[in-house]
Amino acid sequence: MITLEHIAMEYTPGQPILKDVSLTLERGSFHFLTGASGAGKSTLLSLLSLQGRATTGKFHMFGENVTNMTREQLPKLRRRIGIVLQDYRLLDHLTVLENVSLPLKVAGEADAEITPKALELLEWIGLSEHQNAKPPTLSGGQKQRAAIARAVITKPDILLADEPTGNLDTELAQRFMYLFEALNQTGTTVLIASHDENLISLFDYPTLRLKNGALVKKSSTIEDLSSFNEIIS
Ligand SMILES: Nc1ncnc2c1ncn2[C@@H]1O[C@H](COP(=O)(O)OP(=O)(O)OP(=O)(O)O)[C@@H](O)[C@H]1O
Numbered sequence: 001m002i003t004l005e006h007i008a009m010e011y012t013p014g015q016p017i018l019k020d021v022s023l024t025l026e027r028g029s030f031h032f033l034t035g036a037s038g039a040g041k042s043t044l045l046s047l048l049s050l051q052g053r054a055t056t057g058k059f060h061m062f063g064e065n066v067t068n069m070t071r072e073q074l075p076k077l078r079r080r081i082g083i084v085l086q087d088y089r090l091l092d093h094l095t096v097l098e099n100v101s102l103p104l105k106v107a108g109e110a111d112a113e114i115t116p117k118a119l120e121l122l123e124w125i126g127l128s129e130h131q132n133a134k135p136p137t138l139s140g141g142q143k144q145r146a147a148i149a150r151a152v153i154t155k156p157d158i159l160l161a162d163e164p165t166g167n168l169d170t171e172l173a174q175r176f177m178y179l180f181e182a183l184n185q186t187g188t189t190v191l192i193a194s195h196d197e198n199l200i201s202l203f204d205y206p207t208l209r210l211k212n213g214a215l216v217k218k219s220s221t222i223e224d225l226s227s228f229n230e231i232i233s
């Protein structure tokens, strides 16, 4: 469903952040994306969410060749993607309810259909009391929950989430992981960037690790042990 072949990306010419990233995300798959701070996780998610562009390489999504698309062709694909950005990007002049409702409004749904859905989701994530609050008055974790609700309300074909549980306590983080799993079970492809090795280890999903501008397979504990054995033998 999504394939990247030998992708490179840079912010400053000649200084690639991603050097050679190849990746296939099958439809309905669930992956974690990990790697050190600064490794390029958010950069890769900006590419996959059609915000950043690659300097070289091939990128296919939903059967389309994204590499050759014009700017005007991208919004149609973007509407099929749910994204939780690391800095949330909620609209400060809208209420929580309006922020969460926005993607369905943009998709042309009637208010009468949108509001009950948005309210139900706010209830589930524990933000009902804050439905009329504006984002600047919310805590970090509350903003994060609103951003997640906005990303999942459309039941997107793919959910890209950048450290979506970084501001949540363990119990809430797990609750949201179950939300992502439930969405995945309805067919959504899920990719979650996270530093949180503890959280990742609680779930049995493949992990993609960014290192030196490329994806490496996560070494298992057994491999770690065998290389340790080699060192000490
Ligand atoms: N808009 C930008 N302009 C220039 N350089 C950038 C920009 N965004 C990111 N970078 C650089 O690209 C590199 C990768 O950043 P990125 O945000 O993708 O890392 P990350 O893996 O998401 O890190 P973290 O775990 O801290 O969120 C960093 O060296 C960063 O300084």
Ligand SMILES: [Mg+2]
Residues within 6 Å of the ligand: 041, 042, 043, 086, 162
């Ligand atoms: Mg990041």
